[in-house]
Amino acid sequence: MNIYVLLKRTFDTEEKITISGGRINEDEAEFIINPYDEYAVEEAIQVRDTHGGEVTVVSVGTEEAEKQLRTALAMGADKAVLINVEDDVEDGDQFSTSKILAEFLKDKEADLIIGGNVAIDGGSGQVGPRVADQLDIPYVTTITKLEINEGAVTVTRDVEGDSEVIKTSLPVLVTAQQGLNEPRYPSLPGIMKAKKKPLEELELDDLDLEEEDVEAKTKTIEVYLPPQKEAGKVLSGDLSDQVKELVNLLHTEAKVI
Amino acid sequence: MARKMLTLGEVRDGALRNVSFEAIGAAKIASDGGEVVCVLIGNNVKEFGQELIQYGADRVVVVEDEKLEQYTPDGFSQALLAVIETEQPEGLIFGHTALGKDLSPKIAGKLGSGLISDATNLEAAGGNLVFTRPIYSGKAFEKKIITDGLVFATIRPNNIAPLQKDDSRTGEVSSVSVEIKDLRTIIQDVVRKASEGVDLSEAKVVIAGGRGVKSEEGFEPLKKLADILGGAVGASRGACDAEYCDYSLQIGQTGKVVTPDLYIACGISGAIQHLAGMSNSKVIVAINKDPEANIFKVADYGIVGDLFEVVPMLTEEFKKLKIHS
């Protein structure tokens, strides 16, 4: 089985977020594998261990994404590919990223492509379905279970809390939802081995893409933090007075009841 | 500049979802006086056409087929692309629901267009349509414009106001037939867990419980409070994982995103993944026995205390308020 994982390096949103120069300040930020892509890596490894084959993790980004790709290799992926867009394109959007990924994947004869259902920073959830569409293969998003039996695929999909059992076939692209599995931590031997695993670096040129082919269709004109909420009112006094005060505040001050 | 806009009407549990009306409201702003056409896709959905007109659609186009009984990306995209082909709209608005999230990137791909997902606001400014959307798990916002091709966005439920319903409004509801074929994903089974009562993602009041609720029975006082306020009960991942309630109640990054007028968090610590699903709520109340809990940082009002004491007292107080007003 020829398995590809789409992996995004993301800002750890548990960290404090500040803005400088109209952009999110990344200087002292922690970066991680997008958590939903960790589920994707884990699932890919499990599928490979059951059915044989190879897991390749691919990321579009800058050199810095090498760290997250190495982590995926340490978890057990076999190969990594970094499509470095640093020197080529100023601002990309989901159209750009998915176009680049699809160009890379189009001649790879992937049987299974796994991505995350959403990136915790950009948060659009567009990239998976867009890639599948360009490769003209079916997709199933937000999956919590994947079973493969000789080309026949059964997936369980989370739909706003309901679950759908879906039949499809390889090749297919799926996106991971929380609950799919428990991602493993890289082991020490895994980390040692990862250093020797192949990590290929490509640029747009290598994919026969020109800058204008991947030019964004949308533009961010402003990034801002939500207005600092005034510190909330933590009530005090006798509990029953607090409750009365709260009801009164919701009724007369906040006017929501 | 007037724009012809297309929106998608979404039927769930035998009724149109509110976000379908909000999409018409958004399309009206985007249309700048142009026509707003709503598309309804499914099996036996034509009866909902009139209601969309009453909420401001100028026309409704219906595509019905047995193969469209349930949503699949292939089926719905074939139907929608056929309508787009004849209507030639200049913009599209869907709800950012499970269906909208799944379908919109495929349509954008087919049309080679940009797509702004999960918008919470849009406004016309200086000849541009400017969309606002939360990023970084809701910790920041960005304003975005489309620079090339169609204006295409999905909107977060409960954020953009629908137009006032006008029962006297009339408009054409027409059917087109589209050949639906070669579905590559087949839905074999649907396990419905969605709770009875008010749809969580559209509720005006949400009472949410976390691990602090401690058991399945622990949710009872929360249900009583929700009943009094006409609201819905939600939960944190912590409560779902502990099997105090079903995953369909989960609010957050992996669960539902809610924007009610009033969100009462009971025994929820306030992890970022939870906040991502509710921090846009208009008024947030936190009830937690730990004064240091992170949830107090986003709360407008907080009570430090035992939820099993506070919640029933709140229910009684609201009851009194109801009687007096």
Ligand SMILES: Cc1cc2nc3c(=O)[nH]c(=O)nc-3n(C[C@H](O)[C@H](O)[C@H](O)COP(=O)(O)OP(=O)(O)OC[C@H]3O[C@@H](n4cnc5c(N)ncnc54)[C@H](O)[C@@H]3O)c2cc1C
């Ligand atoms: C040339 C270029 C320049 C860019 N410049 C900026 C910038 O200046 N500022 C900025 O904020 N963003 C920039 N981006 C990123 C871009 O705006 C989006 O963040 C990116 O397209 C992913 O969208 P999303 O975050 O909504 O991911 P989603 O669509 O929510 O991601 C869903 C899933 O798709 C896959 N995926 C997403 N992105 C990638 C990726 N890069 N590589 C591999 N798999 C992926 C993952 O599996 C992920 O879980 C740039 C992108 C490109 C190509």
Ligand SMILES: Cc1cc2nc3c(=O)[nH]c(=O)nc-3n(C[C@H](O)[C@H](O)[C@H](O)COP(=O)(O)OP(=O)(O)OC[C@H]3O[C@@H](n4cnc5c(N)ncnc54)[C@H](O)[C@@H]3O)c2cc1C
């Ligand atoms: C990829 C990923 C996605 C996730 N997605 C989500 C998501 O969508 N939604 C989500 O909610 N979480 C999500 N999580 C989990 C999240 O990180 C937290 O673990 C979870 O939200 C914690 O739930 P909790 O607040 O109920 O539990 P806890 O953190 O255990 O908090 C319980 C709180 O209850 C209080 N308490 C206890 N007893 C009482 C009492 N008697 N009266 C009053 N207060 C009391 C305690 O002081 C404490 O603050 C996700 C995690 C990951 C890694």
